[in-house]
Amino acid sequence: MTTLYYLGPEGTFTHQAALTAAHRLNAMLPDDVMQLQPCDEVTQIADHVEHGDGWGVIAWENNVEGYVVPNLDLLIDAKNMAGFARIGIDIAFDAFVTEDTWLQARRQEVDVVELCHDIRAHSHGLAQCRQFIARHGLHAVPASSNAAACRDLAFGSVALGPSLCGELYGLHRIGTAVQDYREGCTEFLVTAPRGEVQRILNGLSHDKQRQFESIVTFIPLVTGPGVLANLLDVLRDAGLNMTSFISRPIKGHQGTYSFIATLDAAPWQANFHAALDEILEHGDWVRTLAVYPHVDRPTPPVAQWMLPQGGARYDATQNTNAAQELLW
Amino acid sequence: MTTLYYLGPEGTFTHQAALTAAHRLNAMLPDDVMQLQPCDEVTQIADHVEHGDGWGVIAWENNVEGYVVPNLDLLIDAKNMAGFARIGIDIAFDAFVTEDTWLQARRQEVDVVELCHDIRAHSHGLAQCRQFIARHGLHAVPASSNAAACRDLAFGSVALGPSLCGELYGLHRIGTAVQDYREGCTEFLVTAPRGEVQRILNGLSHDKQRQFESIVTFIPLVTGPGVLANLLDVLRDAGLNMTSFISRPIKGHQGTYSFIATLDAAPWQANFHAALDEILEHGDWVRTLAVYPHVDRPTPPVAQWMLPQGGARYDATQNTNAAQELLW
Numbered sequence: 001m002t003t004l005y006y007l008g009p010e011g012t013f014t015h016q017a018a019l020t021a022a023h024r025l026n027a028m029l030p031d032d033v034m035q036l037q038p039c040d041e042v043t044q045i046a047d048h049v050e051h052g053d054g055w056g057v058i059a060w061e062n063n064v065e066g067y068v069v070p071n072l073d074l075l076i077d078a079k080n081m082a083g084f085a086r087i088g089i090d091i092a093f094d095a096f097v098t099e100d101t102w103l104q105a106r107r108q109e110v111d112v113v114e115l116c117h118d119i120r121a122h123s124h125g126l127a128q129c130r131q132f133i134a135r136h137g138l139h140a141v142p143a144s145s146n147a148a149a150c151r152d153l154a155f156g157s158v159a160l161g162p163s164l165c166g167e168l169y170g171l172h173r174i175g176t177a178v179q180d181y182r183e184g185c186t187e188f189l190v191t192a193p194r195g196e197v198q199r200i201l202n203g204l205s206h207d208k209q210r211q212f213e214s215i216v217t218f219i220p221l222v223t224g225p226g227v228l229a230n231l232l233d234v235l236r237d238a239g240l241n242m243t244s245f246i247s248r249p250i251k252g253h254q255g256t257y258s259f260i261a262t263l264d265a266a267p268w269q270a271n272f273h274a275a276l277d278e279i280l281e282h283g284d285w286v287r288t289l290a291v292y293p294h295v296d297r298p299t300p301p302v303a304q305w306m307l308p309q310g311g312a313r314y315d316a317t318q319n320t321n322a323a324q325e326l327l328w
Numbered sequence: 329m330t331t332l333y334y335l336g337p338e339g340t341f342t343h344q345a346a347l348t349a350a351h352r353l354n355a356m357l358p359d360d361v362m363q364l365q366p367c368d369e370v371t372q373i374a375d376h377v378e379h380g381d382g383w384g385v386i387a388w389e390n391n392v393e394g395y396v397v398p399n400l401d402l403l404i405d406a407k408n409m410a411g412f413a414r415i416g417i418d419i420a421f422d423a424f425v426t427e428d429t430w431l432q433a434r435r436q437e438v439d440v441v442e443l444c445h446d447i448r449a450h451s452h453g454l455a456q457c458r459q460f461i462a463r464h465g466l467h468a469v470p471a472s473s474n475a476a477a478c479r480d481l482a483f484g485s486v487a488l489g490p491s492l493c494g495e496l497y498g499l500h501r502i503g504t505a506v507q508d509y510r511e512g513c514t515e516f517l518v519t520a521p522r523g524e525v526q527r528i529l530n531g532l533s534h535d536k537q538r539q540f541e542s543i544v545t546f547i548p549l550v551t552g553p554g555v556l557a558n559l560l561d562v563l564r565d566a567g568l569n570m571t572s573f574i575s576r577p578i579k580g581h582q583g584t585y586s587f588i589a590t591l592d593a594a595p596w597q598a599n600f601h602a603a604l605d606e607i608l609e610h611g612d613w614v615r616t617l618a619v620y621p622h623v624d625r626p627t628p629p630v631a632q633w634m635l636p637q638g639g640a641r642y643d644a645t646q647n648t649n650a651a652q653e654l655l656w
Contacts, residue, residue: 063577069394079638082655123451123472142470144451194652201655214655217639228573229557229564236557245556245587246574249391259573267656276654280640287639288655310407311547311615312608324522326604327410327529327542327616328595 001033003054004190005045008038011147011165017089017188018057019164024087025190028293029200042071046191050080055192060086062186067246075191075289076217076248076258082197083189083215083290091184093121093129093146093160095175100155102172112174113138113158120149121160129160132178189290201291205268211294212266213243216276218259219250219285228259231279238275240265266291329361331382332518333373336366339475339493345417345516346385347492352415353518356621357528370399373519378408383520388414390514395574403519403617404545404576404586410525411517411543411618419512421449421457421474421488423503428483430500440502441466441486448477449488457488460506517618529619533596539622540594541571544604546587547578547613556587559607566603568593594619 004025006018015038022034037054039045045056058075059068060083075081097112105112119126119138126133126140133140138158143149146161150169153159158174166173192200204210220227228247235242244262265272267288279286312325322328332353334346343366350362365382367373373384386403387396388411403409425440433440447454447466454461454468461468466486471477474489478497481487486502494501520528532538548555556575563570572590593600595616607614640653650656 064398066397066400066576067394070392072394077636123470126472140472142451142472144454144468144470194655198652198655216654219639225567225569226564228570229560232557232560236554239553241553242556242575244575244585247570247572248394257572267654273656276656280650283641285636285639285641287636287653291655308405308613308615311545311613313611313613322608324526325615326544326595327522327526327619328601328604 001035003037003048004034004057005037005039005048005054006057007042007045007059008040009145009147009151010038011150011161011168012145013089013091013162013186014057014059014188015147016162016164017059017087017186020089021057021085021087021188021190024085028085028204042074046074046078046081049191049193050078052193055190055196056081057087057188057190060187060189061244062091062184064181064184069248072248072260075189076260076287080193081191082194082288083191084197084200084292085190086213086290086292086295087188087190088295089186089188091128091179091186092163092177093125093179094163094166094173095119095129095132095178096150096153096159096161096166096169096171097157097174098153098155099170099172101157102174104155112172116156116158118156119158119160120153122146122149125149125160128179128181128184131180132160132175189292191290197291201266204293205266211264212291213262213264213294214267214272214291215260215262215289216267217287217289218261218279219257220259221283221285223256230282231259231284234275234278235261235263238271240272240275260289264294329363331365331376332362332385333365333367333376333382334385335370335373335387336368337473337475337479338366339478339489339496340473341417341419341490341514342385342387342516343475344490344492345387345415345514348417349385349413349415349516349518352413356413356532370402374402374406374409377519377521378406380521383518383524384409385415385516385518388515388517389572390419390512392509392512397576400576400588403517404588404615408521408523409519410522410616411519412525412528412620413518414541414618414620414623415516415518416623417514417516419456419507419514420491420505421453421507422491422494422501423447423457423460423506424478424481424487424489424494424497424499425485425502426481426483427498427500429485430502432483440500444484444486446484447486447488448481450474450477453477453488456507456509456512459508460488460503517620519618525619529594532621533594539592540619541590541592541622542595542600542619543588543590543617544595545615545617546589546607547585548587549611549613551584558610559587559612562603562606563589563591566599568600568603588617592622 007014149159150165241264477487478493569592
C-alpha cells in the first residue's frame with residue numbers, strides 16, 4: 001500500500017488528477033495499491049515524499065497559465081524527490097445545486113436557475129465561467145476553493161466545480177462543462193523519493209518499445225553571452241529533441257538563472273548520457289527533475305495559418321512593415 | 329493628455345503600477361500628461377491601445393509565480409501593440425480596519441484586532457499573508473479582489489490590500505507589509521500602438537549613453553532537434569546577452585512553439601539588426617514585443633551557496649550520487 005498525497009480539500013482538480021494517477025499507476029505497477037490523502041500545502045506533500053512516507057501529485061503546467069512556477073522551484077530544490085509519471089486533466093467545470101433546490105424547482109415547475117440568486121466558486125473558477133454566469137444573471141461570490149463552494153452549498157445557490165464534486169457532496173448537476181474556454185488542460189507530475197524513482201524506471205525500461213521524456217535543470221556556473229547557446233549546442237549535437245525550455249531566476253538570487261528543458265529521451269540512453277557528461281565537464285550544475293513514459297502529442301508542420309497576425313517573415317516582407325514589427 | 333489603461337478596480341497592484349508608470353513617464357516624456365483609467369479585463373486594455381485610444385499597463389512577470397502567460401500570449405497576438413517601458417512593483421500587503429472599528433477599540437482600550445473576527449482579501453492575498461492571519465486568529469474570507477475587500481470593509485473585519493487602498497477608501501492602517509514573503513515583486517510593461525512606440529524610442533535613442541533591453545518572439549517554421557540551438561547560435565555569435573528565455577506552445581496548436589527571449593540590446597543596434605536579418609533569412613517568424621530603457625539588475629557570480637542542495641557537478645561527483653541526481 002502506497003499513500004498518494006495531493007493538494008486538498010477533496011474535490012479539487014488535483015484530487016481528480018490523483019484519482020487518475022492511482023488508476024494509471026495500478027496498471028503500470030499492478031502489485032501496489034494506492035491510498036489517497038489530501039494535504040493543505042504543496043510543501044507538506046514534498047515533506048512526506050522526501051521522508052519516504054509515500055508519493056505525491058503536483059500540478060506542473062497549464063496550457064493557458066503556463067508552468068506552475070512555485071512547484072517547479074520546489075522540485076528544483078528538493079533533495080530527494082523526482083517525477084516518474086505525467087498525468088493530463090481537462091479543466092472542466094460542472095454547475096451544481098443542492099437536492100433541496102432541485103426538488104423545490106420541480107414542485108414549482110420552474111427552471112431551477114430561476115430559484116437561484118448567486119453562484120459560488122474559487123475566483124479562478126468564476127473567471128473561467130463568465131458566460132454561464134452572465135447568461136443566467138447570477139451574482140458571483142468567491143469561495144476559498146471550488147470544493148469548499150460545493151461542500152458548503154446552500155438552498156438557492158449554484159456552485160461550480162470539478163465533476164467529481166457532484167458525487168462527493170451529493171449535489172444535483174444542472175450543467176456539464178460550463179466553462180468559457182473548451183480546451184483548458186493541466187498536467188501533473190507523480191513524484192517519489194529518488195531511489196524509488198530509479199527502481200520504478202529500471203522496471204519500465206526493460207520494455208525496449210517504451211519511449212521516455214525527461215525534465216532536466218541546468219545551472220551554468222559562468223554567465224554572459226552565449227552560455228545558453230553553448231549548452232544547447234551540446235544537446236543538439238547529441239540529436240536530442242526538446243519540447244519545452246525556460247529560464248528561471250534562482251530563487252532569492254536575482255541575476256542568476258537555471259534552465260529547465262523537457263527532452264524526448266531518457267538519461268540512460270547513450271547519446272543523452274554522453275551529452276550530460278559533457279555538460280558536467282563544463283562545470284555546470286545538473287539535476288534530472290523527472291523521467292516518465294512518453295505522452296503522445298501532435299507535431300503538425302507550422303503552417304502560416306497557425307502564426308499570429310502580422311509579424312515579420314522573410315518571404316512576406318513585401319507585405320509587412322518590418323520596421324514596425326521589429327522596432328529596428 | 330494620454331489615457332493610461334490598467335486592470336481595475338481602483339486599488340489593485342496594477343493601479344499602483346499605473347501610478348508609478350505615470351510618474352516615470354512624466355519624467356521621460358515631459359510634454360505629456362497621463363490620465364489613469366481602470367478596465368475590467370486585460371483584453372479591453374489591448375483593444376483601447378490597438379485602436380489608438382491610449383496606452384496600457386499590463387502585468388508581465390512575477391518573481392515567485394513567473395510570467396503572466398495570458399498577457400504574454402496577448403502581446404504575441406496583438407497586431408498593433410508593443411511595450412516601451414518596464415515598471416517593477418514590490419508586492420506588499422497592508423492590513424486595514426474602518427475608522428469605526430479603530431475608534432471603538434480606543435474607547436474600550438483594547439487591541440483593535442481583538443474586536444475583529446475575520447479578514448478579507450483575494451484568495452492570493454490571503455495565501456500570501458498566512459502568518460499574520462494565524463498570529464491574530466482571524467477567520468479568512470475570500471473577496472473578489474483586494475481592492476473590493478478594502479472598499480466594502482465593515483465594522484469588525486480586517487482587509488488586506490496594497491498600501492494605496494488606505495488613502496483610497498479612508499481606512500485605518502493597522503499593519504504595514506504583513507505578507508509572509510518579503511521579496512515579492514511584479515514587473516509590468518507599459519504598451520502603446522507600434523507607431524507611437526517607434527516615435528518614443530526614436531526620441532530616447534538620441535541619448536547614446538542610454539542602454540536598452542528587448543523582448544522578441546521567434547517562431548521557427550520547421551521543427552525537430554536543434555531548431556532552438558540553431559536560433560540561439562545566431563544570437564550568441566552576434567555577442568548578445570540574454571536575460572530570460574522561454575518556449576511557449578502556440579495557443580490552440582499543441583506541438584508548435586514560439587520562443588520568447590529578453591536581450592540586453594536594442595533591435596536598431598548593428599549586431600542585433602544583423603542577427604534578426606539572419607533569422608528572417610532562415611524563414612522564421614519574428615516579432616519584437618517590447619523595447620525599453622535598461623533596468624539595472626545584479627549579476628553576481630554563481631557561487632556554490634546559491635545552488636540548490638544536491639544535484640550533480642563534475643568537481644563534486646565524488647561526494648554526489650550522480651546516478652540518483654541524473655536518473656541515468
